[in-house]
Amino acid sequence: MPEGNGLGVTISDVARLAGVGRGTVSRVLNERANVDPRTRSRVLEAIAALDFVPNPTARRLSLRRTQTIAVILPFLTRPSAVERLRGVEAALVRGGYDMIVFNVETVERREAVFRDLPRRERVDGLIIISLSPHETELERIGRIDLPVVLIDAHHRTLPRVVADDVLGGRLASRHLLALGHRRIGFIGDIPRIPLAFTSSRLRLTGVRREITAAGLTIPASLVAIGDHSPRRSTELATRMLTQRLPPTAIVCASDTQAAGALEAANALGMNVPGDLSVTGYDDIELADHLGLTTVRQPLFESGVRAVERLLGMIHGTPPGVLREVQPISLVVRRSTAPPSV
Amino acid sequence: MPEGNGLGVTISDVARLAGVGRGTVSRVLNERANVDPRTRSRVLEAIAALDFVPNPTARRLSLRRTQTIAVILPFLTRPSAVERLRGVEAALVRGGYDMIVFNVETVERREAVFRDLPRRERVDGLIIISLSPHETELERIGRIDLPVVLIDAHHRTLPRVVADDVLGGRLASRHLLALGHRRIGFIGDIPRIPLAFTSSRLRLTGVRREITAAGLTIPASLVAIGDHSPRRSTELATRMLTQRLPPTAIVCASDTQAAGALEAANALGMNVPGDLSVTGYDDIELADHLGLTTVRQPLFESGVRAVERLLGMIHGTPPGVLREVQPISLVVRRSTAPPSV
DNA sequence: CTCTGGCATGGAACCGGTTCCGATTGTAGC
DNA sequence: GCTACAATCGGAACCGGTTCCATGCCAGAG
Known part of the structure; x- marks a missing residue:
């Protein structure tokens, strides 16, 4: 186990240097009101001096929020699935969330993922691409009240982004x-x-x-x-x-x-x-x-929309219409023509 | 913010039900020796009765280990890159690690990723695909002593998996x-x-x-x-x-x-x-x-090897030869033949 | 029978944040 | 000059695990 944990600077170090309490540093970090401007700037100086960055794990534990979304998809091999994933990734980054990816290519893996993953403590939400959850899987997700959005998959009771x-x-x-x-x-x-x-x-x-x-x-x-x-x-x-x-x-x-x-x-x-x-x-x-x-x-847009809806749900916005249908269109190129006979 | 946190069962609940201390439950969970078999089975019963699962975030904070690896790659659009990613994913799952993915398609995003990611305690290691880190980026990673393995990319001082x-x-x-x-x-x-x-x-x-x-x-x-x-x-x-x-x-x-x-x-x-x-x-x-x-x-194998080496580094194995070269071979199919003239 | 040593265990301290409560300070109003 | 109240802040408690230390207990040795 590597020992040197780099800049092991904690909020206490900042508090000590700035001559304030830990709570005050936290308030500054989270841009809360009720901090005297002079105190604030002293804290900010200390943060800069120590090159302090808050430890996300500690933050997660305290806030009971992981800032992480899981994406489950089969067939990372398919270009269309990857394109949707790109959309998801881009939108999650914009929203300040991490994306953890589960590629399920076998039934065993699918079962394992649905067994282990949907625990509140692990992720804040779930996006499932091209995979319709079974009732048992759904029941597990529902029990822990985990926000889910499907892409290119169907289920009567779940919010989803699909095309016709x-x-x-x-x-x-x-x-x-x-x-x-x-x-x-x-x-x-x-x-x-x-x-x-x-x-x-x-x-x-x-x-x-x-x-x-x-x-x-x-x-x-x-x-x-x-x-x-x-x-x-x-x-x-x-x-x-x-x-x-x-x-x-x-x-x-x-x-x-x-x-x-x-x-x-x-x-x-x-x-x-x-x-x-x-x-x-x-x-x-x-x-x-x-x-x-x-x-x-x-495809890309389907990922973006799914994330927008999921983050909305996480922040308490009502999910609105469950089945969001995206527009499709015919693109005519040179592989079609009238039959010769 | 959703209130129902499902089964909010903690280690204290288990301890209370089993009539033991929290430390003992932890010892059972981590399969430590020095637990009386009778105590052990009482704890296991309690765990089963409550359907208890340890909170990974708390575990991470306490252990100062995230069990998470970040993967940075440009061009999630390219089949070859995706194939490497598949290998990384498969191997990480086997090792019990989560994979968080950063797709960098612009210079700004690259800078942002390298600025924010290698902050302490976010991930235990880093895999970079088809992207050779700049000196400044490297210096930042080196300062926090984060294990890194490159795939299809070069740098004199970093362990890497490449082909010739x-x-x-x-x-x-x-x-x-x-x-x-x-x-x-x-x-x-x-x-x-x-x-x-x-x-x-x-x-x-x-x-x-x-x-x-x-x-x-x-x-x-x-x-x-x-x-x-x-x-x-x-x-x-x-x-x-x-x-x-x-x-x-x-x-x-x-x-x-x-x-x-x-x-x-x-x-x-x-x-x-x-x-x-x-x-x-x-x-x-x-x-x-x-x-x-x-x-x-x-391609797939390059991802697997990179993970194997990275996990080895995380667990303290010396990195061995820095530049691991994978075998390549010519596959002759029907697109080549002697010239007609 | 007493002493010693080791195993099992409870519980405190800790990881690094957030938040809540109560205390202090300052100021406005009378 | 005193009271009331708001603004600010320190610090305890907490999130849920792990680990270390001290203690109790029991067995074996003398």
């Missing part, structure tokens, strides 16, 4: 229908029930509704589900494109998967958008780069 | 030279001096050395520097490929930039690897997906 994924599915397919496509495929995620929440299913629902509304149907052979990797998506797209009646367009549940589909088309010598249209979801940097038509949702 | 970027540059270009390429280009990062550390320069050095060793040179027209985005890389590659004497191969300082170069070739109607060979760096998931020949470095 059904609408997103509709926007993508509406665009393709308007271009004249009639055989539209879908590539999405496995709904990994025990672990994470996946928006993929909702997007598929949107696609289905829009296509049904147009008087068409989407055959089972044009719906492919697999894990989130572009490689898997390439396999699925290849299989879909090489069957008897291939689609003229594919809606993908993420930009990453759309990149996989583009790769498949490329390998098969198909021209995008000439022979095949592809849409993505999220509008991450990759989408711009690939010229992907995609559904844009405000 | 010069070698990486050589591996990529050696491969291309062996295939018969003679005009080899390079696309890399701006060396953003005030903010982050960039390995790009070192990789270019490696490329230069290898090419020089082969009796060739690399003209200025074949070296392009730009920011890290694939879009920018596409622009640079396009310009490079449309000049009078275009390269037959391009070494890129990252997989992301290689993706940009592939995109440029694609747009120009060039066949990869027929008309152009491209290499990347890092071997992120994208590289596998694109079939990119690349230099693989253990």
